[in-house]
Amino acid sequence: MPTQAPDYEPRLRELRSTDFPPYFHEHEGALFHSHGDSPYPLPVHGPEWNRLNVQHSILHQLHPEPQYIGVVRGALAPGPEAKLAIDLCTGTGKWAMEMARAFPQAWFRGIDIVPIATRRPLVNVQFELQDVNATPYRWGPGTVDLIHARDIALAVENYTKILEEVARILRPGGLFVSVEWGMRPAGVSPSTGALVHAPSMAHFFDIVKSNLAARRGLQAFEQNTVRDLILQNQDFSGPVTETIQVPIGSWPADEDMQRFGRAFRAAHRYFAAAITPFLSEAVDPVDLNIAIQAHVHEMMTIDGLVTEYYATYARRI
Ligand SMILES: C[S@@+](CC[C@H](N)C(=O)[O-])C[C@H]1O[C@@H](n2cnc3c(N)ncnc32)[C@H](O)[C@@H]1O
Known part of the structure; x- marks a missing residue:
């Protein structure tokens, strides 16, 4: 690997320990980003890192190799020019780090508004503080081979604008990969084969979605969004969407799936806790508490529940 990255920018400097605190603010005992403009409603502290890492690890294990390697292999295959990949809203940076390990000849960048990724990244990884909504990004037209955007729906003010920026910086033939999850109960009962019916979970997610829309202008993503x-x-060809089902709870017969289901249910329970400070600013606390308890009760008792992840990829023309 060449010692200088293709997107070397001499003005970027490493954060010092004293630079970290202003990126965070505390509210109801949790740490949130302090970025004035971002609509993002979730905390950015340890338990949330854990939730993101659990989700990453389950999605990763549900795929045979590092995620989406089938479609990214071509985009990152060694060629005459160094390959560059960017992870939008990178969070703890797990995706960037694992991909960088799998593709040591390529360069990876992760952008976020809070510095929560490792401070000791691999040599081909760099985490940068950058608001995903503040375009243009620092990369020039047609200079990037792969852009990955997982679980960014709650961070993005205008997805159409993000796609325009992605199209600007991707090379012709470059790949955009999005992964978002459906905020609603789904699945099929293993005993009856009927669609699962989880009205309290649906009610809880309706509260979440209506608050996100009304108070932050955010949309929940469906399968085809x-x-x-x-x-x-007009700058992309052939978007393809794949649906990945992740079990919620210990109902699957397969032992690995059972393990994922348990971990994923815990992550869902944590999501309800994580979004509570945001919801409780507008929802009656008693009603909210009842809604969350009923939501959790269904997660604990209904077999066949899954969360659907929608992985969509498209090429820059
Ligand atoms: C749900 S997490 C997903 C993290 C990661 N993509 C993953 O799949 O594990 C969303 C991330 O978006 C970040 N974020 C929120 N608003 C942002 C913004 N305006 N620009 C960049 N990142 C943002 C948050 O700090 C958080 O790390």
């Missing part, structure tokens, strides 16, 4: 937005942009 990203695909449809990509289709409106």
Whole structure:
């Protein structure tokens, strides 16, 4: 690997320990980002890192090799020019780090508004503080081979604008990969084969979605949301969406799936706790508490529940 990255920028400097505190603020005993403009409603502290890492690890293990390697292999294959990949809203940076290990000849960048990724990244990884909504990014037109955007729906003010920026910096043939999750109960009962019915979970997610929309202007993503937005942009070809089902709870017969299901249910329970400070600013606390308890009760008792992840990829023309 060449010693200088293709996107070397001499003005970037490493954060010192004293630079970290201003990126965070405390509210109801949790740490949130302090970025004035971002609509992002979730905490950015340890338990949330754990939730993100659990989700990452389950999605990773549900795929045979590091995630989406089938579609990214071509985009990152060694060639005459160094390959560059960017992870939007990187969070703890797990995806960037694992991909960098799998593709040591490529360079990876992760952007976020809070410095929560490791301070000791691999040599081909760099984490940068950058607001995903503040375009243009620092990369020039047609200079990036792969852009990965997982679970960014709650951070993005205008996804159409992000796609325009992605199209600007991707090389022709470069790949955009999005992964978002459906905020609603789904699945099929293993005993009856009927669609699962989880009205309290649906009610809880309706509260979440209506508050996100009304108070932060955020939309929850359905299976075809990203695909449809990509289709409106003339710069991409062939968006393909794959649905990945992750079990919630210990109902699967397969032992590995059972383990994922348990861990994923814990992550879902944590999500309810994480979004509570945001919801309780507008929802009656007694009603909210009842809604969350009923939501958790269904998660604990209904077999066949899954969360759907929608992985969509498209190429820059
Ligand atoms: C749900 S997490 C997903 C993290 C990661 N992509 C993953 O899949 O594990 C969303 C991330 O977006 C970040 N974020 C929120 N608003 C942002 C913004 N305006 N620009 C960049 N990152 C943002 C948050 O700090 C958080 O790390």
